[in-house]
Structures are given as C-alpha cells and as structure tokens.
Amino acid sequence: MAKPSAQIPVIDISPANAHAATQLLDAAANNGFVFIENNAAAAMPPTAVGNMFDLSKQFFQSPIENKQECPTQNNRGWVSMQQETLDPGNQKRGDFKEAFNLGEFSGSTPNQPLPEPLSTHVDTVAGFSHSCHALCNKLLQLFAEALEIPSDWFSSRHDQSKGASGSIMRLLYYPSVPDSLGQDEDDIRAGAHSDYGTLTLLFQLPGQPGLEIKTPAGTWESVPVDPHGTLSTDPSKPLPILVNIGDLLAYWTNGLLKSTVHRVIFPKDAKRGGEDRYSMAYFCHPLDDAELIPVPSKRVEQYEGGVEGVKKGGKTLTAKDHLLERLAATYGTKA
Template sequence: MERIKEYDTEVTLISFIILTLSTRWEISKSTPPCPASQCHDVRNLTPLFRAMNFGDFVDGKAQQPLPPSLAPHESELDEFQQYCHKLCLKILTLFAIGLEIDPAAGGSSWFASRHHGGPTGCILRLLHYPSIPADSDYQPDVDIRAGAHSDYGSITLLFQRPSQPGLEILPPSSSPNSPPQWTPVPISPHPTTHDPSPPILVNIGDLLSHWTNNLLKSTVHRVIFPTASSPSDIADRYSIAYFCHPVGSTVLESVPSERVRVIAEKEGKKGNEGKEGKKITADEHLMGRLRATYLGMYGNEEKKEEVEK
C-alpha cells in the first residue's frame, strides 16, 4: 500500500500540536468528549486532554479560524488531511474486496464512492495528553487520559509518537464465562533506516460496524496513564487522529455482500434501519451518536438541544 507522504514526524507533531495546544487550553476535569468519539464511562472517569478539530478544508482553506501558531501551516494541514483521506479510501476499497461486494452494485469502489463528492463529517484532530504536575491531586484509580469509547465514523487513522504507552483496546471475550480484558496496544517503534515511517493504527468505527451488521466490529479503546512511581514521571503524550466519515447524505443501506447478508440473517436483522424502521443517513447516524453521548453524560434535554443545533 502506498505510504502517506514522508512528513517529518517530529515537525508534524511538534508544530501542529505543541505550538497550537500548549498555549490555547487549560486542562479541564469536566472536558466533554470531542465530537467524533463516544465515551462509555464519563460518569466515573475524568478525561485529561486537550484537543483541536479540523473539518473538511475547502479550496485548501480551513473552515474555522486558525491560531497564530498554526496559520502558517494551513497548506501543510490541508495536504496532510488529503493524504489521510486517500489512504482511508484505499483501506475501504480493501474492505469492499474482502466482503466480496457485488460488482454490479459497485464492487471494490462501493464504500470509497460514498466517502467523496460532497460534505463529510471527516475530522482531523490534534491531541495532547499533558503530563501530571508533581503537586496535582491526580488519582490513578479515578483519573484517565481518555475514557473507554468507540469512534463514530467509518475508520480512524491514528498517528503516535514512538515509545508512547497508554493506548488499550477491549477485544471480545474469548470465553462466555470470562469478561473482556483491556489489552495494551504495542507502542510505536522508533523509525529505522529500513523503515523510516512510524506505523499507522487503524480503527473500525461505529458507522462501518452498523453498515455491515456488525460483521466489522468497532474498536472500544481508551488511553490510560502509564504506570509510574510518581505523577512527575508521567510524560506528555501527543497524537494525531483522522476520523473518516461518508458524505453526510449517504443512506446507510445494506451492503450488497453475501457475507453481510448471512450475518444479518443469523442475528434476525432485516437491514440497516433506525428505530422508526427506516434507513438512516450518515449525518443522522452521527447525530444519534452525539445525542446518546451527551445525554449519557448529562442526563438532560438541555445538552440534547445543544447537539441538535
């Protein structure tokens, strides 16, 4: 598979994240989840992170004001986001091939064709999980960098700096009698002469899981603080995530795949339908996940109204 253009990892992460986020936000123990992720346990755990989101660029321009430290890098951000999107389309093409989608219905391009040609919910996110001050009231059994969640969209690309521990996934249980266990994701290795590019972690999101009747399962994951003898030993963590979504008006109809159809029959499903028995669009799916997240956090209609505006 073609590599994403050879960006200097340190320049990308340091310029795009540290310069932007270090002077822009204070750590907040009541920070709500950002709009592309779903938190599962925000009532019990305290997320500690800073984030900045970028939606689709139009004619090379960001559709929101950029902080002074980032404005000179607007063209680089746009180019990086374009390369991320192209890589996602290639991955989605491979999924379509693996699912043996009917060639008459679109074949290998079935997913990819629904991810361009109009406004999408794609988001490029810069993330900074700050270190812990020595005099903080950090509680290792309460505080967490990012609580358990699954991503909303089709797939997510995650770029991490080398040797950053803390990311964990919750795979399905291997036995009906044993609960799922959190599993650390191997840390990214340092680049070598033979392999100068760090690996890119790919997550399946809720929308692709819904689209395929849960044949492709979304990944529940979290970011914890690494084990340390004292808070001052916990280093900052930096990462970049690209959340890929279809065009908003895309109807999430059943994937024309025999593999998906068999799964639907086993689970007694008639197709990808919403609660009212009708197929939903990608935008409606996204709004539903946002609504569920915010109502789950706050348990009132006020936040629901804010999300729907």
C-alpha cells in the same frame, strides 16, 4: 502488573502484497484494529507526519488566549481540558486531554477559523488532511474488494466533492497529571468508546503508550506504539499507522467488521502522573446523507451479526444522524 499486549497484525497495502485486501478484512473482522506499513503505498511521508506533530505541539503549548480564539462549534475547534466525557456512564470526570478538531478543507482553504500556528501553515495542514482521506479511500477500496462488492461502494459515499461529511482531523494532547489529583482519578485520559465514523487513522509518537483495546472477553490489552519493536535499532524507520474500524463500517457489514471499544490510560509502569502524550487521529466519515444500510455482499448476508442497518422511528438513519447522537452523549447535550 502490566496488561498483555494486543496482537494486532501489520499489513503492507502495496501492490506487492496480493493478499492485502483479505488480510485487512480478516484483521477488521477479528479485532477491529490493524497496523498499516507507512511506505510509499500509504503515501504518508514521515516528514509530513513530523511537521504536523510539530505544529500540534506549538498550538497546545501556546497561551490559553490563543486557543480560546477558536472554541468548539459544530465539532470543530478547540476542546478544552475535561470538556469531553467519552464514557459518561462510568467516568467520574471529563477526559484529561485537550484537542483541536479540523474539519474538511476546500483545497487549501479551511472551512473554519484557525488559530496560530495552524493559520500560518494552512497548506501543511490541508495537505496532511487530504493525504489522510486518500489513504482511507484506498483502504475502503480494499475492503470492497475483499467483500466482493463494487470497488467504489464505500469510496463513492466518501467523495467530499459531492457534499459535506463529518470527517475530522483531530490533534490531541494528554498532559501529565498534576500531583494534586486524587490517586483514584488519574487512570483515564480518554474514556472507553468506539469511534463514530467509518475508519480512524491514528498517528503516535515513540515512547508514548497508553492506548488500550477491549477484548471480546471484556478485558483490556495495551496497543504497542512500535509493533515491530525496531525503533531502538533503527530510529529512522517510520512507525506503522494504526487503523481502527468505526461504528459505520460495523453497521454497513452487519457487525462482520468490529467497531472495537478502546480507551487511553496513564501507563501503570510510568511515574506518578505519566508523561505528556501527543497523538493525531483522522476520523473518516461518509457524506452526511449516506444511509446506514447493509452492503450488498454475500459474506455480510451470511454473517450472523446483529446490527444490520440502523433505524429509528421506522426511518433508516444517516451518517449525520448517528454522528449527532454520539456527539450529544459525549458533550452531555441533546441531539
């Protein structure tokens, strides 16, 4: 039986929508996910999104020797099949996916080795990464407006000119499952988890569902790829961009904004093994030394949450502290 579809609002963040800031805050407070119309205000042209998907497909379909040229180091590089376990407490095996993590760029210069075809299209990759970061800052400024705090409270903590951060552009490939895999092992492509950073932008392709979010009641609801349901009548219409709240916005707002647990499964109505699935996620992180302290907002002060700041051993954790702890759990290593 198909799971119910999550009711996630679609918001236009252009100046024509005077209520964009409050709509964003309400969506983030209610379920932690929101769709953003991919229009001029989002500044993520469909051609740019399509070009990145093309490069991603070329990379993942390349020989394994090409991928092995850039193994995972410091959360950058190629993540091999089942190398990650996003829900180690409940998963029997690692995630059935591959990924390639791209860190920050200095202009168009990558701060890590890149394999083909990414290495020969650096300008395309860097430009897309910069556009994602710019969109995240625009969203963070809208959140600041809705919370009635200085407009740069969040964005100043994400200013990459001031230092390093954990921001990652992640290319993802979820292959169909081989028929040899056990019937009880083919349901999870990416284990249940919340995202580690501030915001995540997710780019999806038509006809490739599988993302689910966990409701407050503990049940799972599917996330539509096409929330408007208009691709069948207008295939040229760009898909909205899915945005979800990460752990750090939850910490900064004492839980007012929800870092919602989600996972990727093989759709139950698909044939055995499902279809190949590609997606791209931009994980926006603040500067490494940004402290996880509550924002100076009256609405946050009045909210009866339970994650006000994060301390360990009497010390307020930084964004980097939190990231290293989450990565250690994912890869089964010590932080």
